[in-house]
Amino acid sequence: CVLLIMCNLARLNCWPKPPKAFVAFWLSIVGLTALTILMYFVHLPYQAVVLLLIFVIIGTELKAKASTRYYFWAAVGCLFVAVNFSGLDHERILCTPENHYFQGHGFWHVLGSISLWCSYQHYLQFKDELW
Numbered sequence: 001c002v003l004l005i006m007c008n009l010a011r012l013n014c015w016p017k018p019p020k021a022f023v024a025f026w027l028s029i030v031g032l033t034a035l036t037i038l039m040y041f042v043h044l045p046y047q048a049v050v051l052l053l054i055f056v057i058i059g060t061e062l063k064a065k066a067s068t069r070y071y072f073w074a075a076v077g078c079l080f081v082a083v084n085f086s087g088l089d090h091e092r093i094l095c096t097p098e099n100h101y102f103q104g105h106g107f108w109h110v111l112g113s114i115s116l117w118c119s120y121q122h123y124l125q126f127k128d129e130l131w
Helices: 002-011 020-041 045-061 070-090 104-125
Strands: none
Touching: 002 045, 002 104, 020 045, 020 104, 045 070, 070 104
């Protein structure tokens, strides 16, 4: 999610240029990792952070110009569905050790991967703009 937000902020000229961009990226990753660990200890679902990041991605994307957003919306849709599967796994609704084919956590990874591919396809149109 941070990478997509970073690309959108770069398109809006609100993200530093390299090498500062890489420092800002890794500081964001470290900060979100620390937040995830904190949420674990206070028993808050990390899916809430992912959902918040999805809304930030949507907001920053809609502020930037794009010739098409077909793959962007496909990526967002996959992420929304993936977060729901992750939540169902977290609540032990789709977490059945006897079922090796249909696991909420597995669908989180599959849909997350599809979303990443769709995001890559979307951001290809900006390859000349991004650094």
